[in-house]
Amino acid sequence: MLQGTSVISLFLLLPLCGALLAWLIPDNRRRPLVLPLFSLLHLSMTALLVIDTPPPSPQGWINLDSLGKLNLISISTLFTVCSIYSVGYLQYRQERSNRTLCMSLLVCLSAMSLVSVSHNLGLLWIALEATTVTMAPLIYFNRNARSIEATWKYLLICSVGIAIALLGLFFLAYSTIVAKQDVTLLLGSLIEDAPHLHAVWRHAAFIFLLVGFGTKMGLAPLHTWKPDAYGEAPGLVGALLAGGLCNCAFLALLRVYQIAVASTEAYLFQEVLLVMGLISMAFAAVFMVRQNDFKRMLAYSSVKHVGIMVIGLGLGGQALYGALLHMLANALTKVVLFLAAGNIHRAYNSKSTEFVRGALRRTPWSGALFLAAFLAINGSPPFVPFISEFIIINSAFVQGNFLTAGLFLLLLAIIFIGMASSVLPVVMGRIPAGLPATSYRDTPHTIVAPLVLMCVILVLGLWIPQPLHNLLREAAGLLRGGT
Amino acid sequence: MTLLADQLLVLSLLINFVVLGTSRIAFAVRAVAVQGILLGVLPALVHPFSWHLVGIVCGILLAKGIIIPWMIMGAIKKAEIKRELEPFIGYTSTLVLGAVFTSLAFMFAAKLPLAPEHSGLIFVPASIATLLCGFLVLMSRRKAISQVIGYLVMENGIFIFGLLLANAMPVMVEAGALLDLLVGVFVMGIVINNINREFSSLDTSRLNTLREE
Numbered sequence: 096m097l098q099g100t101s102v103i104s105l106f107l108l109l110p111l112c113g114a115l116l117a118w119l120i121p122d123n124r125r126r127p128l129v130l131p132l133f134s135l136l137h138l139s140m141t142a143l144l145v146i147d148t149p150p151p152s153p154q155g156w157i158n159l160d161s162l163g164k165l166n167l168i169s170i171s172t173l174f175t176v177c178s179i180y181s182v183g184y185l186q187y188r189q190e191r192s193n194r195t196l197c198m199s200l201l202v203c204l205s206a207m208s209l210v211s212v213s214h215n216l217g218l219l220w221i222a223l224e225a226t227t228v229t230m231a232p233l234i235y236f237n238r239n240a241r242s243i244e245a246t247w248k249y250l251l252i253c254s255v256g257i258a259i260a261l262l263g264l265f266f267l268a269y270s271t272i273v274a275k276q277d278v279t280l281l282l283g284s285l286i287e288d289a290p291h292l293h294a295v296w297r298h299a300a301f302i303f304l305l306v307g308f309g310t311k312m313g314l315a316p317l318h319t320w321k322p323d324a325y326g327e328a329p330g331l332v333g334a335l336l337a338g339g340l341c342n343c344a345f346l347a348l349l350r351v352y353q354i355a356v357a358s359t360e361a362y363l364f365q366e367v368l369l370v371m372g373l374i375s376m377a378f379a380a381v382f383m384v385r386q387n388d389f390k391r392m393l394a395y396s397s398v399k400h401v402g403i404m405v406i407g408l409g410l411g412g413q414a415l416y417g418a419l420l421h422m423l424a425n426a427l428t429k430v431v432l433f434l435a436a437g438n439i440h441r442a443y444n445s446k447s448t449e450f451v452r453g454a455l456r457r458t459p460w461s462g463a464l465f466l467a468a469f470l471a472i473n474g475s476p477p478f479v480p481f482i483s484e485f486i487i488i489n490s491a492f493v494q495g496n497f498l499t500a501g502l503f504l505l506l507l508a509i510i511f512i513g514m515a516s517s518v519l520p521v522v523m524g525r526i527p528a529g530l531p532a533t534s535y536r537d538t539p540h541t542i543v544a545p546l547v548l549m550c551v552i553l554v555l556g557l558w559i560p561q562p563l564h565n566l567l568r569e570a571a572g573l574l575r576g577g578t
Numbered sequence: 579m580t581l582l583a584d585q586l587l588v589l590s591l592l593i594n595f596v597v598l599g600t601s602r603i604a605f606a607v608r609a610v611a612v613q614g615i616l617l618g619v620l621p622a623l624v625h626p627f628s629w630h631l632v633g634i635v636c637g638i639l640l641a642k643g644i645i646i647p648w649m650i651m652g653a654i655k656k657a658e659i660k661r662e663l664e665p666f667i668g669y670t671s672t673l674v675l676g677a678v679f680t681s682l683a684f685m686f687a688a689k690l691p692l693a694p695e696h697s698g699l700i701f702v703p704a705s706i707a708t709l710l711c712g713f714l715v716l717m718s719r720r721k722a723i724s725q726v727i728g729y730l731v732m733e734n735g736i737f738i739f740g741l742l743l744a745n746a747m748p749v750m751v752e753a754g755a756l757l758d759l760l761v762g763v764f765v766m767g768i769v770i771n772n773i774n775r776e777f778s779s780l781d782t783s784r785l786n787t788l789r790e791e
Contacts, residue, residue, distance in 0.1 A: 215748075215751070217747065217748065217750075217751030217754070217755075218750070218751065218754070220751075220755070221751065221754035221755060221757075221758055224755075224758040224762070225758060225761075227762075228758065228761050228762050228765050231765050231769065232765070235769070235772070238772075239776070240776050240777065240787070241787055241788060243769065243772050243773055243776050243785075244785040244786075244787060244788055245788060246769055247722065247769055247773060247782065247785060248785070248788075250762075250765065250766060250769060251716070251725060251729065251766075254729060254762055254766075255713075255716065255729060255732065258729075258732055258733055258736055261736055261740075261755065262705075262709065262735075262736045262739060265736070265739050265740050265742075265743060266739075268743050268746070268747070269693075269739075269742060269743060272693045272742075272743070272746070273691060273692070273693050275693075278743060278746035278747070280747075280751065293691065295689065295690055295691065296690060296691075299690065322788070322790075323788040326788065327788070382790060386790075
């Protein structure tokens with residue numbers, strides 16, 4: 096029987112072995128098969144770890160708690176879907192080598208898993224920075240002028256953001272020195288000592304950490320890299336950025352939140368989160384209207400949804416459950432949106448809403464999926480984002496925070512209308528005359544994985560299984576300062 | 579010893595101004611390398627001897643003093659550029675702004691109390707001032723390589739603060755942070771080469787096709 100820590104090390108090494116294998120395989124057609132193989136292994140190991148959780152490592156660096164489990168479930172699921180899709184997608188992209196793509200994807204999976212299990216903030220930072228760097232070659236997959244521009248902006252802005260977060264971590268560690276305690280970046284001890292840490296340093300640390308992780312999450316006004324990166328990256332990379340990377344940065348923010356709640360500054364931190372969340376939604380609303388690039392539109396939708404998650408955190412109480420459910424719901428729905436958008440992009444060879452019309456005729460399955468996921472992401476029942484957004488709004492009303500609730504509803508409505516005015520013509524309109532034909536047609540390879548995921552989103556909207564409900568409640572309890 | 583440490587920190591603050599004021603890119607890279615070497619020496623002056631510390635000193639010297647400057651010099655040779663010709667903000671203005679930022683950093687740092695064993699050291703203001711100057715370089719320059727130099731100055735600022743914690747941080751975290759920095763700069767170098775090939779120039783103001791209409 097293996098020790099707990101070695102199971103987790105094995106779990107983290109697994110995708111790296113996959114990356115090595117992808118490097119060794121010379122055949123461009125067979126290489127993508129490594130992705131589903133290792134992602135399915137990863138998914139099954141995730142299931143094992145969630146059911147039978149190993150005890151924390153002796154020094155407490157590695158500890159899979161319920162927040163980490165939630166993140167792990169969402170990234171492993173979405174990575175599996177993306178990897179199955181990628182086999183079909185890469186068949187259309189045989190003109191260029193996919194070696195770097197396959198390797199970066201798997202290394203990124205390992206780094207994202209490390210983010211989920213690490214309870215040492217320094218280790219968590221290293222893993223998060225690793226995800227930033229490994230994503231850069233993925234955004235540059237198309238190798239043209241536009242994608243290099245997007246990669247450069249992404250790399251520079253996110254590197255700066257994550258560097259600022261490192262300074263925040265240093266401040267936090269230094270506040271323990273000033274408070275005459277043992278220096279530590281272990282989450283458990285920081286939460287325990289939070290009330291005794293030196294207030295000024297702790298305060299500065301929270302600000303820097305919020306700015307740093309906020310940049311990585313893409314909270315407005317720190318989101319400027321997002322539309323470019325999401326717009327130029329291939330659909331499956333966009334899915335991974337919007338679902339996986341966003342959630343990892345959110346998890347990092349949740350760790351900071353845990354410390355903030357345990358300290359005396361919880362109220363101030365929550366107020367700041369509320370304001371940033373509403374600003375993000377407002378930015379999304381402004382740029383979503385009349386957006387004529389449907390992939391950039393998805394980026395603004397992502398800005399909106401990180402805003403919603405952060406508002407959930409800011410409200411606290413019941414809304415925490417909603418925020419965590421939304422983290423899962425948003426990740427899954429975004430994957431369907433991006434994969435369907437990728438298919439439509441391929442079928443029209445354009446992502447401008449002027450030319451892309453009538454996707455339901457040219458690519459019936461992708462068009463339908465895009466429409467369904469559009470409805471889901473904007474909180475239409477009976478999909479799961481409706482449930483999570485409803486819990487957050489409800490909690491705002493219960494707390495008597497009518498200003499937040501009112502603005503939230505107003506912005507939701509504006510965004511829904513703005514997004515509908517772009518999405519509906521793309522899906523339902525008439526195909527423009529004289530549009531060049533392309534070789535892409537919907538095939539099971541590129542449809543089945545997102546379709547299954549869409550069904551999951553529907554089922555979760557109607558019925559949340561008891562184990563998942565318990566996990567969410569336990570995780571929300573952690574955020575309220577429980578242990 | 580603390581006096582010497584403070585003098586080195588002042589030297590590293592002066593290097594910020596060298597980077598802010600020069601148009602010659604290779605010169606700026608050398609200045610940043612010298613700053614990296616100063617940073618490598620500093621922990622030896624403020625902390626008692628330990629093998630852990632020796633590792634940190636060697637790691638920083640190797641990464642910041644040798645490998646990173648060498649990688650950037652390679653990128654400069656490939657791109658065949660020597661000067662930053664038209665920065666977004668002129669050199670005189672950035673120098674003045676740098677001075678303003680540095681004094682602001684000293685004012686801000688006066689509000690942050692130091693632990694007794696570090697009292698009298700200017701680590702905190704030096705760190706914040708270097709961070710801000712790096713940010714200034716990043717914002718005001720057009721060439722992609724100059725922006726990377728700005729990022730490195732920023733990183734140096736953060737490391738200056740990290741040196742206060744040098745003895746207390748686990749080796750894993752320090753090594754990981756350095757490694758991430760190395761890989762990050764390596765990837766930036768690759769991207770720079772590609773920008774150069776795609777646009778036949780390293781002017782990032784040409785990277786302007788992606789925006790809202």
